[in-house]
Amino acid sequence: MSSTTDLLHSIEAAGAGLTLAELLVKHPAIARRTAQRTIAKLIASGQVIGQGEGRARRYYAADHQPGVSHLSGRVDHFPDFIPVSADSQDILAYIDQPVEARKPVGYQHDFLDSYLPNKTWYLSESLRRQLHKMGRTLDRTEPAGTYSRAILSRLLIDLSWASSHLEGNTYSRLDTRELIEQGKAAYGKAAVETQMILNHKTAIELLVENVDSADFSRYTIMNLHSALAENLLANPADEGRIRQHAVDIGKSVYRPLSTPQQIESVLDAMLNKANQIQDPFEQSFFIMVHLPYLQPFADINKRTSRLAANLPLFRANLCPLTFLDVPEQAYSRATLGVYEMTRVELLRDLYVWAYERSTQEYLAIKQDLAEPDPLRLAWRDFIRQTIFGVVTQPDAEPFSTIQQAVIEQVPEHDRPKVQALVIEELRRLHEGVLARYGLRPSEYHSWKAVHRN
Numbered sequence: 001m002s003s004t005t006d007l008l009h010s011i012e013a014a015g016a017g018l019t020l021a022e023l024l025v026k027h028p029a030i031a032r033r034t035a036q037r038t039i040a041k042l043i044a045s046g047q048v049i050g051q052g053e054g055r056a057r058r059y060y061a062a063d064h065q066p067g068v069s070h071l072s073g074r075v076d077h078f079p080d081f082i083p084v085s086a087d088s089q090d091i092l093a094y095i096d097q098p099v100e101a102r103k104p105v106g107y108q109h110d111f112l113d114s115y116l117p118n119k120t121w122y123l124s125e126s127l128r129r130q131l132h133k134m135g136r137t138l139d140r141t142e143p144a145g146t147y148s149r150a151i152l153s154r155l156l157i158d159l160s161w162a163s164s165h166l167e168g169n170t171y172s173r174l175d176t177r178e179l180i181e182q183g184k185a186a187y188g189k190a191a192v193e194t195q196m197i198l199n200h201k202t203a204i205e206l207l208v209e210n211v212d213s214a215d216f217s218r219y220t221i222m223n224l225h226s227a228l229a230e231n232l233l234a235n236p237a238d239e240g241r242i243r244q245h246a247v248d249i250g251k252s253v254y255r256p257l258s259t260p261q262q263i264e265s266v267l268d269a270m271l272n273k274a275n276q277i278q279d280p281f282e283q284s285f286f287i288m289v290h291l292p293y294l295q296p297f298a299d300i301n302k303r304t305s306r307l308a309a310n311l312p313l314f315r316a317n318l319c320p321l322t323f324l325d326v327p328e329q330a331y332s333r334a335t336l337g338v339y340e341m342t343r344v345e346l347l348r349d350l351y352v353w354a355y356e357r358s359t360q361e362y363l364a365i366k367q368d369l370a371e372p373d374p375l376r377l378a379w380r381d382f383i384r385q386t387i388f389g390v391v392t393q394p395d396a397e398p399f400s401t402i403q404q405a406v407i408e409q410v411p412e413h414d415r416p417k418v419q420a421l422v423i424e425e426l427r428r429l430h431e432g433v434l435a436r437y438g439l440r441p442s443e444y445h446s447w448k449a450v451h452r453n
Helices: 003-013 020-026 032-044 086-095 109-113 125-135 146-150 152-165 173-182 191-209 218-229 260-276 280-294 301-308 311-315 328-341 345-366 374-378 380-391 398-409 412-427 431-437 441-450
Strands: 048-051 058-061
Touching: 003 020, 003 032, 003 058, 020 032, 032 048, 032 058, 086 328, 086 345, 109 260, 109 280, 125 280, 125 345, 146 152, 146 311, 152 173, 152 191, 152 301, 173 191, 191 218, 191 301, 191 311, 191 431, 218 260, 218 301, 260 280, 280 301, 280 311, 280 328, 280 345, 328 345, 374 380, 374 412, 380 398, 380 412, 380 431, 380 441, 398 412, 431 441
Parallel strands: none
Antiparallel strands: 048 058
């Protein structure tokens, strides 16, 4: 049998689809490049469809019934239960045409150039008022990031699962919870899916822990991408680095910029405008529109934009946008409307619907949140640095290290309480919170081996 026939038969036999890595395990005699070329031909011939990005991309046997999704068996169109405007209907009418009927288009510089922060609005004033009313959680005088820190354990699960699900990840919400809280990978799942979830967890913690200082800078965006991309890109050098080559967008006629110098220049202009936007929702939506449109990275652009879109909400103590229950069919069409038409109406309608879903999920827990400990908040950086110092010096006596740090940095009247806080944090230290202190698992295990009691 030929490699084409072998691969096609395996894909047809796998109802849940197969990744390239899984296909290569089944067919070790077929070289990776040969398999990639063969799959590309099968997709071009309509016998196979691909869904997802990077290593998480899965391949399914094409169903010859038109308009049927193979992941869910549902009709593959923008869901009827999400209300859309007449303008959005126009976008759908164009995007739902076959690729061959849509006009190839490149990056449109005027799309960004014509946007004037705080004068141009993608979200109308009435819509912004509605979003603020839905998302309000705390008194505006609370320090930035207070709410996101209070709900962090829930946020890690919801946002990691929902954002990964939009990329074809098959982890369930319960699987995701067990992985994040207990470090237990789901049985039968590909390693790439586990890695994707854990990368989301790290990236969300990075945002929440640095919410006071993070802005829309290259540093923030590149480190966010690096966290999301760890161990998922074919070339690890692409993690957190400006794209060095041209890319194609699957199922789209849009061709992004291909020269690194151009990408860097537009990225700087985009981030400069983002930082000037005063309304957190407009700022959030602007990033969701323009970061994927630019495609500054080799892959994982949409994931980066989904998490970056939460930064203004975290800073303003607003309910997060978790993307819970957002259908992939809706999200992909909304982004295609931006890519191919530079039209934001469909993505805007989806954003508002998705945000309302997120706030509904979090309404119940808003009332139950404990008030943040003001002393813990005031000494948060000190506590984090002291825990880091204790764990990275396993041969030192922990209590002495803590006591010395308290004497050197804490005013006398606060010393007993701050010292008690640090000791309490150290006692509760476990693998699930290491990123908070900038610790690696190896450092934690080395310390535990010395201080088992």
